[in-house]
Amino acid sequence: MELSWQTILDLEKKYGDSFFILDSKKFENNYQDFLQEFRSIYPRTNLGYSYKTNYIPKICQIVKFMGGYAEVVSQMEYDLAIAIGVSPSRIIFNGPLKPKEDIERAILAGSIVNLDCLEEVEIVKALAQKLPNQKIAVGLRCNFDVGVGRISRFGFDVEGGAIDHVFKVFRELNNCSVQGLHCHISTSTRSIESYTLRTQKIIEFSDYYFKDKQPKFIDVGGGFFGRMNYALKQQFDCYIPNYREYAEAIAPLMRSRFPDDSGPELIIEPGVAVVADVLKFVSKVVGLKTVGSRQLALVVGSIHNVKPTLTEKKLSLLVYRNEETSESKNLNGPVDIVGYTCMEHDCLYKDYPGNIGIGDYVVFENIGAYTVVFKPPFIRPNPPIISYDSILNEYDLIRRRETSQDVFSTYVI
Ligand SMILES: Cc1ncc(COP(=O)(O)O)c(C=O)c1O
Incomplete structure (x- = not known):
């Protein structure tokens, strides 16, 4: 303009x-370019746009039009997705605070709900027991170390073993399963290495917990840098990777672990990277x-x-x-x-x-x-x-x- x-x-x-x-064409281009870098290596990649980063409905409508998921972290954002016509099955419901009614509604509508804590597991367990004929599937947010020197508050501690209990609870319920693993780990340097490490680890966890089966999805979250001019880049004391470099940090690991076309869906959840x-x-x-x-x-x-x-x-x-x-x-x-x-x-x-x-x-x-x-x-x-x-x-x-x-x-x- x-x-x-x-x-x-x-x-x-x-x-x-x-x-x-708002330059909506630029948003479309960012969306397409970012996703395409991943799909050129791992075709089964999909993008879940992080509503909270900027929920201008026009942007969310573009995401819907481009076939992306609405990545929401509250009922308020979930309601917006529904209001603009997003199918519940194209909504990923994340976040640390999801009230019982919101979890139940989203699960029964077919959304991907990534649980964050044991209280949420209890809510899902009670729902599964209340509706024994209903098949229920959830995702789990994983908390593990990618060397950022801080213990994140989100998700289930995988390396400490807390997530074992969650898998056990769901295994004991006939109508309830874990369909995928999710992580989102924010770091100040948003480095390529940290994305490689988180992808390696989440694939390892998936191999361990899903054994001979495979998850429906592996979701590596967001937190990527976006496009910026030289003057802005100069103010960061770290390297600013581009879209291609992020894709190369993540997608080849998925490709080599799941070489045929029936591997799990890889989900990326950018906010900043596509909207900044x-x-x-x-x-x-x-x-x-x-x-x-x-x-x-x-x-x-x-x-x-x-x-x-x-x-x-x-x-x-x-x-x-x-x-x-x-x-x-x-x-x-x-x-x-x-x-x-x-x-x-x-x-x-x-x-x-x-x-x-x-x-x-x-x-x-x-x-x-x-x-x-x-x-x-x-x-x-x-x-x-x-x-x-x-x-x-x-x-x-x-x-x-x-x-x-x-x-x-x-x-x-
Ligand atoms: C679960 C989840 N996914 C995606 C994002 C998007 O992060 P960013 O805007 O840094 O890409 C966030 C942001 O905090 C998040 O919590």
């Missing part, structure tokens, strides 16, 4: 002075200030819109200069680009080195992951989201600007 100050001004007239822009670079945030500069040696430009946005996880990293940004600005309403960098909240840390970009002035538009790129879903209703309602169609070169509103009524609608007033 080719933006200019003039095109953003036109968008402002329609959508207001701050908004997100598909969203931009546009915000207008509305104030300038100099305090001692510090120069500040106030924009119609906040750190919560662009980096709610408060990372120290500098986002990639472009400033579109106001073509009608007067020289006096201008600051020469370094300028801190700050937001509307009353928090001192609300600085969207520290030390912007260029010129910036009233009426300029600041566009933050690569902010598609954990932004829209993470923003608190702090001080201002949510800005709208528009979607850009690169084929028609058109913009469409896909989330309207939130109103005060939206924010306060659940309170008793």
Whole structure:
């Protein structure tokens, strides 16, 4: 999408002075490219898109259209998948907190439910006993060491043996089986080696627990880096693998263990890897200030819109200069680009080195992951989201600007 100050001004007239822009074609390309790298090595690979990373319904609809799974971690996300027409059998239900009713509903509807703890096993056991004629199948989230120096809180301890008990419980029930193994292990370096190791280990566990049978699926989770520009890459003190390298870390191990076409389905669950670079945030500069040696430009946005996880990293940004600005309403960098909240840390970009002035538009790129879903209703309602169609070169509103009524609608007033 080719933006200019003039095109953003036109968008402002329609959508207001701050908004997100979704590039849906880019999302489609990411989805296809990532999956294709795996399928070229292990054809029975499928992608479960992590809704929580960014559940804009338009994105979830694309996933459905492309044949992917909806990977959800709450009934709220499950409800969204159903609302946009995803078949329950194309939903993977993960997460550490799944209430009894939600588990029962999802299992009976045919979704893949990956259990996380013994309490969930008890819920499934009770369901199987209540419905002896009903065949019930679940997946198990595995917790094991991939050398990250931290003990994860999720899933069943495999190496410590806790998962043995779970297999035993299900073996003793005639109508209940484990259909697959799942893991998702987040690491700060998201390294190729850690993916190789987790795949080796989960295949080993599968061989041990499924013996002469084989699981229906092996799910290695998400946590992959996405595509990013050089400036952003430079800020990580680790190597940023590309899609091909991730596929080469995982898929050949599946291929050599299951060489024919009847091997288990390999499921990958990316969020960041496919969605991070598909969203931009546009915000207008509305104030300038100099305090001692510090120069500040106030924009119609906040750190919560662009980096709610408060990372120290500098986002990639472009400033579109106001073509009608007067020289006096201008600051020469370094300028801190700050937001509307009353928090001192609300600085969207520290030390912007260029010129910036009233009426300029600041566009933050690569902010598609954990932004829209993470923003608190702090001080201002949510800005709208528009979607850009690169084929028609058109913009469409896909989330309207939130109103005060939206924010306060659940309170008793
Ligand atoms: C079970 C599960 N799958 C997939 C993901 C997606 O991770 P990411 O967005 O880092 O790819 C997460 C994120 O925490 C997760 O918990």
